[in-house]
Amino acid sequence: MEPAETLELQCALAWPPVTGERLGNWWLRAADGFTGRANSALAIGDPGLPLAGALDRVCDFAHSHGLDPMVQTVKGGALEPALADLGWAPNVAHEAGHEVSVLLGPPGGPAETSRILEEPTFGWWELCAGTSEPSEAARHVLTTAPALGYGVAEVGTETVGAVRGAVVDDVVHVSRLAVLPAYRRKGLAVDLMAAAGAWGAARGATRCALQVSVTNAPALALYERLGFTEHHRYRYWVPAAASCEDRSS
Structure with missing residues (x-):
């Protein structure tokens, strides 16, 4: 390791x-x-x-x-x-x-309905930054990296889930995974993770990295089901x- x-x-x-x-x-x-x-x-x-x-x-x-x-x-x-x-x-x-907790797992994919965009949308910003008008600092952090993808899950014209993927070397770093409360427990988080993983794999990533607070039990349980294990803290x-x-x- x-x-x-x-x-x-x-x-x-x-x-x-x-x-x-x-x-x-x-x-x-x-x-x-x-x-x-x-x-x-x-x-x-x-x-x-x-x-x-x-x-x-x-x-x-x-x-x-x-x-x-x-x-x-x-x-x-x-x-x-x-x-x-x-x-x-x-x-x-x-x-x-x-x-x-820093977790490592397989890239996963393919997704069923979620897709990865080249540019963030208003709906993506709302879910990943909490506002459609992020600060300059938030905009910089979330849109600056060697390779970036902006994942969305949509119902009609509404963005109901979102995620950020960034590839560095052979790792796709996944963050800001969010699903609107009314659409949780419908498999959207899993589908967004699959989309981000497949997108990263297409850009040379062989593994996926996540960073999750040790107090976030639901997220840790989700990632364990997806095959992630703790690398370090x-x-x-x-x-x-x-x-x-x-x-x-």
Whole structure:
């Protein structure tokens, strides 16, 4: 099995921030607060300077972009004890869940009715971003990647389900799967996953990656039925207030 760090880097490229800065092998990211992944420091590998100094840079970068500092780590990795020693702690208050399961499975497909579009529609935006008029940051994150497809399930002229697919190397990264409440339990989520998988396979993907909060039991059960298994988990960490003062002003 490949290292967790390798898969994390592939997933990160499928979810690019508006602004990024490299710190050694770390990636400092900002996207006006749209999602934790795009607004945290991906702490993979060597930052090129002692950890305390690297975390100071993380804090300064975040504050300069109006963000609360946050670090994304592989759970159980060597970095986590060192973070704890420096006063950082898991961000248990993170709205979308601070601990995330990264799943791998087969691309799947073909779909029965869902289709993949080259451009997002108003209906796709409504389901995947919660609005047909997304912020510039949300638009950037969701429409920037090496190869992108926008999956929709439709009933008549209404978009009732949607999903995002992004291919990086041999992985199709699937995200933002959503189905309107009135149309759930009708197989649409499975069909959207099949559409995204088949689309990715046609572009060289041999496996599908998903990132799901460990508290999202229904989603985890769905993906288990589709043949996905957990590869690793990641967590978000935040500093004690006194150890990360805002020096941007």
